[in-house]
Amino acid sequence: MGLSRSLSPKFYTWLCGLFAALGSVTFGYDLGIIASVLPSENFNGVTGHPTSTQQGFITGCLLLGAFASNIWVGSVADIFGRRRAILAGCMLFFLGGGLQCGAQSINYMYGGRFLAGMGIGMLAMLAPLYQSEIAHPSIRGRLTTLQQFMLGIGAFVASFIGYGMYHGTKGPIQWRLPLAIQLLPAVPLALFILLLPESPRWLAMQGRSDECHAVLARLHARGDLNDPFVIAEHREIIENVELEKKITQNAWSQLFTSRSNLRRLILGVALQFSVQMTGVSCIQYYSPQIFASIGISTSVTLGLQSGNSVIALIGEALCVFFIDKLGRRRPLIWANILSGFTFIVGTILIAVFPAGGNANASRAFVAMTWLFNLFFSAAIGPLSWCIPVEMFNSTTRAKATAITSSAAWISNFLIAQVSPVAFASVGWRYYLVFAICCMSNALFFWAFLPETKGIPLEELDAYFERVPILVPGSGVIVRDARAREEELRRGEVYVGADQVIHVRDEKRGASMGEKDAGEMVEHVI
Incomplete structure (x- = not known):
């Protein structure tokens, strides 16, 4: 540590x-x-x-x-x-x-x-x-x-x-x-x-949410559990793992x-x-x-x-x-x-x-x-x-x-x-x-082969759903990954292909909201 x-x-x-x-x-x-x-x-x-x-x-x-x-x-x-x-x-x-x-x-x-x-x-x-x-x-x-x-x-x-x-x-x-x-x-x-540190995504799959949060903090924020990036990343991983369990039984x-x-x-x-x-x-x-x-x-x-x-x-x-x-x-x-x-x-x-x-x-x-x-x-x-x-x-x-x-x-x-x-x-x-x-x-x-550079792992399912099989001429744009990391720091969490949840640290008087991810396609891909 x-x-x-x-x-x-x-x-x-x-x-x-x-x-x-x-x-x-x-x-x-x-x-x-x-x-x-x-x-x-x-x-x-x-x-x-x-x-x-x-x-x-x-x-x-x-x-x-x-x-x-x-x-x-x-x-x-x-x-x-x-x-x-x-x-x-x-x-x-x-x-x-x-x-x-x-x-x-x-x-x-x-x-x-x-x-x-x-x-x-x-x-x-x-x-x-x-x-x-x-x-x-x-x-x-x-x-x-x-x-x-x-x-x-x-x-x-x-x-x-x-x-x-x-x-x-x-x-x-x-x-x-x-x-x-x-x-x-x-x-x-x-x-x-x-x-x-163990893989935080494996810990999330095992239902060990607190350990997942602690590992993310250790990896990405010098151990700070209240770091906005860590909070949003943790939420995105947990939400998507739960979604994947429902739609991917086997x-x-x-x-x-x-x-x-x-x-x-x-x-x-x-x-x-x-x-x-x-x-x-x-x-x-x-x-x-x-x-x-x-x-x-x-x-x-x-x-x-x-x-x-x-x-x-x-x-x-x-x-x-x-x-x-x-x-x-x-x-x-x-x-x-x-x-x-x-x-x-x-x-x-x-x-x-x-x-x-x-x-x-x-x-x-x-x-x-x-x-x-x-x-x-x-x-x-x-x-x-x-x-x-x-x-x-x-x-x-x-x-x-x-x-x-x-x-x-x-x-x-x-x-x-x-x-x-x-x-x-x-x-x-x-x-x-x-x-x-x-x-x-x-x-x-x-x-x-579509470009996969910099897309968070939790957002790749939605990405591949949107990218056509024949890639040339499809108009798909992949943003700089650092821009997506800034979104995570602002609390923008993607859950599947359907919604974007805005999360803030509750200690700072945070609120949560949702909106259609269809509006965010240009940001994601």
Whole structure:
């Protein structure tokens, strides 16, 4: 509590979101370190010299585990709370990571990767969920895109550790130590997550109104329970949660029977599938094979990936700083278009100059992969976690994002399994798939994805009811989130799509009134 009183509310909330995203460091590290583990001679000896198919399954087990956890993690988060669910994810990750670094056969690796994947799947879904539910509207994007930034830090660390261990050590330490290091970021998360404030929206869902009020004050007003913004925000959350309980008796069925919810669910699933269709996982998992096709050795490739991880961090940092100013829709569209162009140029280079026929072509190809990574990291990757958690109401949010996250893992797994076969069958022509998909992604999101920047979570149901399915030309305007925060400070509380309640602190002689929200459409959207 002392820290929350001494820091500005938005900075304190941002720090809480940053700490919750520690699990994503393990996510990025685990995805990145496997590329340097698989070539280790000692690792191959211990695991029985796995075939390329078995190596692909070692990689894929992590993704299958993440997919499996997302089937039930939404219900766990709704029953036990966001913080306890994050703690459970850490415990599963510790178990899986321990099995990996102590593996005595390939079966240990399969089991360890699957269990670690379950933990990672939980943490990757729960961190942005928690961040979105504690954030001010004006910094929600900055918090939820921390997921990808912390993932980038994990990949950055993995690239340098993997490169150093691959070249500087021999024997078991070459792969056991890098796999053990993955456990470190989850230790402080597991130890201290319960000291963070619980999601105020989850507390409201449990009927714990006073605790919800106290947490909002701690997050947004240095503990001042009488702050006008906190009073209005608390009232808006409580009123909307009560309304949602009446109209959403069964959250699972409402996701599929409500036209508005189904639309948002389809958008979220499409967004997660679109991420993998940019080719990002293909480059991440199979960079040695891809770079070898243009004449670059595995040793050099691991070094280049270290540079690539720096590029990713730069892009992710840009996203964190600017996403609440630029919004979600336009950066996502343009990043897909630019990523598609990098694949077009890269495909031409591999087709014309295969197997290192031209040193300049090899350098240009590397430059294209780095540019792709910059565009991907500056928008596509971070927004795939940011957008789904801010499209749903409190009753359906955890379950809906569990489904959209499941789409991320299963599509990731499919790309991991299909890519080696595609490389062997069609070679460089496989890259055309990603070039085409990047462009089709941009077209799809231009047509169907509304802007969600800065709209309070309690007002998104009404927003999606008003925005037509075909977005271009609809005339929808989203105001600066800071303007909506000022309305909350004046006591304007939105309840569903039907009314606006004006609330003032009763100690100041407050009154309450209602009016038709139809008059407020221009203010809301």
